[in-house]
Amino acid sequence: MKKVLTIAGSDCSGGAGIQADLKTFSAHGVYGMSVITAITAQNTQGVFDVRDLDEAIIKAQIDAIFTDIQVDAVKIGMVSQPSTIHIIASQIGKYHPVNIVLDPVMISKSGYSLLKPEAKKSLIEELIPRASVITPNVPEAEEIIRTVTSKPIAIKTVEDMEKAAQELYKLGAKNVLLKGGHMSGEAVDVLYDGKDITRFYSERIDTKNTHGTGCTLSSAIASNLALGYSIKEAVNRAKRYITIAIEHALDIGKGVGPTHHFYELYKKGGLEDGDIL
Numbered sequence: 498m499k500k501v502l503t504i505a506g507s508d509c510s511g512g513a514g515i516q517a518d519l520k521t522f523s524a525h526g527v528y529g530m531s532v533i534t535a536i537t538a539q540n541t542q543g544v545f546d547v548r549d550l551d552e553a554i555i556k557a558q559i560d561a562i563f564t565d566i567q568v569d570a571v572k573i574g575m576v577s578q579p580s581t582i583h584i585i586a587s588q589i590g591k592y593h594p595v596n597i598v599l600d601p602v603m604i605s606k607s608g609y610s611l612l613k614p615e616a617k618k619s620l621i622e623e624l625i626p627r628a629s630v631i632t633p634n635v636p637e638a639e640e641i642i643r644t645v646t647s648k649p650i651a652i653k654t655v656e657d658m659e660k661a662a663q664e665l666y667k668l669g670a671k672n673v674l675l676k677g678g679h680m681s682g683e684a685v686d687v688l689y690d691g692k693d694i695t696r697f698y699s700e701r702i703d704t705k706n707t708h709g710t711g712c713t714l715s716s717a718i719a720s721n722l723a724l725g726y727s728i729k730e731a732v733n734r735a736k737r738y739i740t741i742a743i744e745h746a747l748d749i750g751k752g753v754g755p756t757h758h759f760y761e762l763y764k765k766g767g768l769e770d771g772d773i774l
């Protein structure tokens with residue numbers, strides 16, 4: 498069985514973060530493991546409190562996994578602060594996992610800052626260059642480009658997304674997937690691999706329940722890379738998975754409900770049994 502690790506924050510309400518990642522791994526038939534960077538108190542209505550774990554326990558969790566178990570892919574989500582980023586970067590340098598999907602989580606759907614402003618530079622300099630693929634949403638892409646170039650940027654069209662993906666590629670990740678969840682019209686994601694631009698389309702589903710979409714997509718990509726798919730096929734399959742997971746999103750809680758994960762949905766996306774185990 499392929500083994501996939503998420504390094505991310507905990508969402509006690511189960512919609513995003515570590516919890517969404519582990520559910521996604523299970524639905525893909527891969528073995529999920531987690532290194533927790535921070536504990537958040539959040540639900541479908543907002544984020545109420547955060548405790549960042551210290552670097553010693555983050556380091557110890559990563560050592561415990563890599564000294565014992567072969568890891569086929571790593572997904573990195575909420576990394577909060579510079580010390581968390583330094584220790585993750587240094588541990589990646591030590592263990593060299595093969596597939597690294599970095600979701601540069603900055604602000605929750607409810608508007609809470611999950612990455613401290615002073616950590617932006619560390620994320621860009623220390624983690625992005627180590628990633629096999631980064632998966633920013635549109636506001637994150639704008640923020641990263643603004644931080645690097647000190648110039649204002651507004652991504653308004655798919656063509657703007659393509660230009661931004663090429664700009665982000667210069668930061669050293671092997672691939673850039675710019676997600677179009679925050680645009681209007683069809684939900685188009687753009688992949689740039691240094692050579693080709695590929696667009697991934699889906700209909701835009703009319704729902705308020707999109708808590709954890711970014712976490713789900715990046716974990717699905719990590720699962721598919723672990724299963725041996727090329728980056729384009731991994732993104733293609735992940736896009737199909739997230740579309741079904743949003744279509745079946747749950748109206749849980751009073752606010753933005755979570756995506757839904759289960760094996761039957763995976764099969765419904767045309768992803769057959771034989772493909773996943």
Ligand SMILES: Nc1ncnc2c1ncn2[C@@H]1O[C@H](COP(=O)(O)OP(=O)(O)O)[C@@H](O)[C@H]1O
Pocket residue numbers: 633634635676677678679684685686699700701702703704707709710711712714736739740743
């Ligand atoms: N309403 C929607 N209908 C269909 N796909 C969506 C919708 N909202 C987001 N997506 C897709 O979900 C994935 C996550 O995108 P996005 O919501 O932009 O990420 P984030 O959670 O990081 O803000 C992308 O593949 C995006 O195209």
Ligand SMILES: Cc1ncc(COP(=O)(O)O)c(N)n1
Pocket residue numbers: 505506507508513514515537574575602604605606611707708709710711712713
């Ligand atoms: C611990 C944690 N990590 C990430 C997100 C982003 O979630 P979303 O995918 O909805 O933007 C979150 N709300 N909480």
